[in-house]
Amino acid sequence: MHESETRTVILGVAASDSHVVANHLIAHALRAKGFHVVNLGTCTTVDEFAEAHAEYPWAEAVLVGSLNGHAYEDLQDLPAARARGLLGCPVVLGGNLSVGSRKDASHLDRLRALGVDVILSDPALLPATLDELRGSRSSGPVPVSSTAA
Amino acid sequence: MHESETRTVILGVAASDSHVVANHLIAHALRAKGFHVVNLGTCTTVDEFAEAHAEYPWAEAVLVGSLNGHAYEDLQDLPAARARGLLGCPVVLGGNLSVGSRKDASHLDRLRALGVDVILSDPALLPATLDELRGSRSSGPVPVSSTAA
Amino acid sequence: MNDSAPLPGPSGLPSHDESVAYVKELGKPTSAEVLRSARSAERVALQPRCGVGSHAQMMTLLRDLERHARPDVLSLTIDSHTRLKRFENARAVLLQNPADLNGYPLVTHGWERGRELNEAVSAPLEIRHGSPDARALFRTAVASGITSFEGGGISYNLPYSKAVPLAESLAAWQEVDALCGDLAERGLVVDRELFGTLTAVLVPPSISLAINVLEAVAAAREGVRCVSMAYPQGGHFEQDVAALRAIPALAARYLPDSVEVHAVLHEFMGVFPRERANAEDLILYGALVARLGGATKLITKTYLEAYGIPDTRANVDGLLLASRANSPLLGFITLDEDRIAEELEWILQEVAEIVDPVLAAPDLYAEIASAFAAGRLDIPFSASRHALSEIIPRRAPDGAIRYFATGSLPFSGHTRKRNARGLASAGAGSAGAGLGDMVKGLTADINYFLNVFGESPAPPPS
Amino acid sequence: MNDSAPLPGPSGLPSHDESVAYVKELGKPTSAEVLRSARSAERVALQPRCGVGSHAQMMTLLRDLERHARPDVLSLTIDSHTRLKRFENARAVLLQNPADLNGYPLVTHGWERGRELNEAVSAPLEIRHGSPDARALFRTAVASGITSFEGGGISYNLPYSKAVPLAESLAAWQEVDALCGDLAERGLVVDRELFGTLTAVLVPPSISLAINVLEAVAAAREGVRCVSMAYPQGGHFEQDVAALRAIPALAARYLPDSVEVHAVLHEFMGVFPRERANAEDLILYGALVARLGGATKLITKTYLEAYGIPDTRANVDGLLLASRANSPLLGFITLDEDRIAEELEWILQEVAEIVDPVLAAPDLYAEIASAFAAGRLDIPFSASRHALSEIIPRRAPDGAIRYFATGSLPFSGHTRKRNARGLASAGAGSAGAGLGDMVKGLTADINYFLNVFGESPAPPPS
Numbered sequence A, B: 001m002h003e004s005e006t007r008t009v010i011l012g013v014a015a016s017d018s019h020v021v022a023n024h025l026i027a028h029a030l031r032a033k034g035f036h037v038v039n040l041g042t043c044t045t046v047d048e049f050a051e052a053h054a055e056y057p058w059a060e061a062v063l064v065g066s067l068n069g070h071a072y073e074d075l076q077d078l079p080a081a082r083a084r085g086l087l088g089c090p091v092v093l094g095g096n097l098s099v100g101s102r103k104d105a106s107h108l109d110r111l112r113a114l115g116v117d118v119i120l121s122d123p124a125l126l127p128a129t130l131d132e133l134r135g136s137r138s139s140g141p142v143p144v145s146s147t148a149a
Numbered sequence C, D: 001m002n003d004s005a006p007l008p009g010p011s012g013l014p015s016h017d018e019s020v021a022y023v024k025e026l027g028k029p030t031s032a033e034v035l036r037s038a039r040s041a042e043r044v045a046l047q048p049r050c051g052v053g054s055h056a057q058m059m060t061l062l063r064d065l066e067r068h069a070r071p072d073v074l075s076l077t078i079d080s081h082t083r084l085k086r087f088e089n090a091r092a093v094l095l096q097n098p099a100d101l102n103g104y105p106l107v108t109h110g111w112e113r114g115r116e117l118n119e120a121v122s123a124p125l126e127i128r129h130g131s132p133d134a135r136a137l138f139r140t141a142v143a144s145g146i147t148s149f150e151g152g153g154i155s156y157n158l159p160y161s162k163a164v165p166l167a168e169s170l171a172a173w174q175e176v177d178a179l180c181g182d183l184a185e186r187g188l189v190v191d192r193e194l195f196g197t198l199t200a201v202l203v204p205p206s207i208s209l210a211i212n213v214l215e216a217v218a219a220a221r222e223g224v225r226c227v228s229m230a231y232p233q234g235g236h237f238e239q240d241v242a243a244l245r246a247i248p249a250l251a252a253r254y255l256p257d258s259v260e261v262h263a264v265l266h267e268f269m270g271v272f273p274r275e276r277a278n279a280e281d282l283i284l285y286g287a288l289v290a291r292l293g294g295a296t297k298l299i300t301k302t303y304l305e306a307y308g309i310p311d312t313r314a315n316v317d318g319l320l321l322a323s324r325a326n327s328p329l330l331g332f333i334t335l336d337e338d339r340i341a342e343e344l345e346w347i348l349q350e351v352a353e354i355v356d357p358v359l360a361a362p363d364l365y366a367e368i369a370s371a372f373a374a375g376r377l378d379i380p381f382s383a384s385r386h387a388l389s390e391i392i393p394r395r396a397p398d399g400a401i402r403y404f405a406t407g408s409l410p411f412s413g414h415t416r417k418r419n420a421r422g423l424a425s426a427g428a429g430s431a432g433a434g435l436g437d438m439v440k441g442l443t444a445d446i447n448y449f450l451n452v453f454g455e456s457p458a459p460p461p462s
Ligand code: B12
Pocket: A016, A017, A018, A019, A020, A021, A022, A023, A025, A026, A063, A064, A065, A066, A067, A068, A069, A070, A092, A093, A094, A095, A096, A097, A098, A099, A100, A101, A120, A121, A122, A123, A126, D051, D077, D078, D079, D080, D083, D102, D103, D128, D129, D130, D158, D159, D160, D197, D198, D199, D200, D201, D269, D270, D271, D272, D304, D305, D306, D307, D308, D309, D310, D381, D382, D383, D446, D458, D459
């Protein structure tokens, strides 16, 4: 696995979703911390994330934002991609992850079942989360459900 | 029965009740129509109404206002007074006749059961009602439940 | 807690010292403290009217209001048997059907239950009632640890009873005020709220404020340290704002510095629109008047006002809507300050013309009684025989409340002319008009907000 | 009506004439008619956002909103698969779990069901969506008898999709506009609402209005006769009022008299307070801005905004609260007219500097596309690659939205200096500040109302 001097992450917003303000801010903030951010922007399908990861295989994580409530539907292709050996890095998801105002925990479970590794709500926690993921990665397999949400 | 040239009515507000604005207006309005109004004002018990009727036996009716919701409690002594042969004229009641915002018809029934002859909501109907009562009186007994409410 | 259980018998009341200690241990602020902190935070404290006959239901009502609307002060509105000391009637109805009571019969329930209510919520309680002689009720309230008590020898007599002489009610309230003075010395400041709302309908601001001033001066002399002067929203914006702003000016002029004075607004207390949307417009309007007039506290109404005592949900909704007036986002509103200043000047002038002669007399209480007997003091639509109700208020074309007849009030020619001028254009003043016309005009003035909203003046279902 | 029944297959659409006749027979006013009468009554028409996946639930939702809140116009908010023409995804989710859709997939449900919805309520419907290419959706809407359609070649592309070229979306919307022209000739005026709200967050008024003007000019050229220009409440009172008042001025300057133009306000579309009371303060504030700015229509929010798509009750409550702004009792409010006039002048100046060069070009559509490519036209926080997002908005200390970076907008030196001056005192302009600081500052500007209400910037539960 290639390790560059600057740490790389892939960032994007889920396939049916055009909410982009947080995406802009997260990209800026991670760049200010020295990350190389490959920002795929809004309306990014799982395939596009996978292509980007193939292009930047040293990327530490794929960071997906989803605000419009369609996270589950938009990540339907994640298990298939993983089955094809793609997107071998942790997938971190954040935003507003289901439709409606009263959220129960089950919608997070079904996202984890799709293969989402970490669910975060506060983007300020991203750098620490990335550090932790890198730590656990060098010592073992990707943690399956560490979460700060 | 004594019949004076000017028609007389007895007016007052129920025993526990001090709401007096409508009482003032009704008195003014009936006087403007030529009635002699014996206005007993607020907080008038059944006994006081009965005394006034004894003093003005030619009064055509006793007009009772009740706004605070206590009409039923405040007229508890009406059956006893009637039993003693007092208040032989029609008793007309108007106002806000029970406690609470959603009224059902039963509270009117129990007032009629106490001996209230007419329940009116709009004081503008008083002159016509008094005419009608006088008409039916000269031809027969007091009507027991004519109502415009 | 169980209304079908026997009511507690008349029981010995605890001493003032015990009650003061109880309030300290209660672990909640007094009304006076709540008012002080609302004022320093520049927000309007909110308070609903609420009172039901049953103790269990009263507990539930207070808790529900607190949980859903977080009012700053909660009311125990007392039933109208109790306020007339018809304690036996209150007891009879309570035992038979507590829902028939239009308020909570505290004396009948007793002070131990009063403490239960007090402990059930974190907002302080105020007793709202209408008793010409409130001594028994006051003692029960203090024993219950209740820190705010409404009323006064004039304001809880004339609008509420028919035949109680003023000398009697003034003496009873002098005792209540003196008890407050005693409590203050023992470390408990009771908020004494004066009921300047009077008969609520078309009350000229200077009448409301003059009665407030007289009662406040009397209370201060007995040692009362926290006075809330209440004014009923009349419906004309600049006039109402000016009336609220007059309160601190009057306090500065007539009361010692040692007395804290708060302005309280009653949301409109006259004929309310029946349609919910219209009623809510009026509720929000009232709350904005309170905020912009600098009131410390607002007594709220509900969209069911035209129908009867509201249910809890409506009461909560009324509080929540009114609380929008405390929004930090209303700084953009500017007012017609010139117009307000003009009204303020007029109001202060009229109040001075009414109260200065009374305050100059050697015996305040005797002078109040004889001034009312002579009409030098007066209120419109008195429920009592002991006020002449010679004054007749009307609305000017802009909605402001003016004197159509000033009766025997000792007004200057200037004041009388100004009022007549205000009404002249209304055509209200046509001296030749008959009684019928006058009643019609007055009725239209009373139905003012129905007209604003285009509702017919048909009365609500009885 | 039953979602588990097979969906209607793609069916032939009725002709324009049939649809026009259908609307006439529907027995309810068109959106354009509702807007016109709201304007002449000087009230703000109210409209909620609302859309759920299931047809049966959509019926219930519309009926419940109408019954409890009587909005003037009702929305069909379309799901975000449909807006990206991912009709197959919409169908898949609909069959599997309609509650997972964030809107009503009208194309998938089909126009017959659209008519069912239309017939279920007495308010006219508007389609709100976000489609760069809305032709299929528009045709289905017209066939459903729906008389208001939101969007535009710029405003429904840049905020909503990543890679659709402007030429493509402009062409698609030119077709929609031309269809509206055809319908107008056949007697049905469709209200075409432009989505000047754009990316909603920190949108400088002149950007919103410039895009509105360009889309309106394009629409008018195709025969559109009723245009609603929408502007997102930014949060600064005088700036927002000025922006709304700019709309009739811009219409007079840039559009033929034959086009009716309405101003529409979107209640605040950025980070919303989480506490219900604070959210409601903001909702009422937005409604007052609409009223005082002279908007014809207001798109409402709910106290659940920070959490997700609201339930019906919250939507009703939001409408009822906003309707207080139509109160006849707010005549007392006067505004800082000088400040508003100054903002208005600036806004009109900035809009002219942005749109005049574009409108001077021979081919409007080509010029729009190349101006965006060059940054002469731009929007902040673009979701699309086809706008540069070189412009960076910031809040001045008073909360007004100013340009921190004007990118390649063809602004005069005067305009640039004025914006810089506005921000200078914010410390926002310190040129030496790093990216981290800029992001911090921007984030604080975005979280503006959280700060106003003292809420922590912690995000709502995901
Ligand atoms: C602005 C906005 C828009 C703009 C977006 C412009 C743009 N291109 O960005 C417009 C008007 C176009 C829009 C459209 C829609 N929107 Co919108 N929108 C909003 C709004 C008002 C603010 C969002 C925003 O920018 N916030 C500022 C940023 C900085 O914060 P944020 O996005 O909330 O993100 C925070 C966290 O979620 C987290 N986060 C975000 N991404 C990530 C990623 C990672 C990896 C991590 C760790 C954290 C993280 O960090 C951020 C800071 O705390 C919100 C409601 C609100 N008030 O929050 C609704 C909201 C998100 N939208 C919503 C909806 C439904 C839509 C639509 C689908 C509506 C429709 N059916 O037409 C459309 C379609 C868009 C689409 N195709 O997806 C809903 C989502 C509902 C739900 N989940 O139940 C919301 C919540 C509104 C609501 N209450 O109903 N919207």
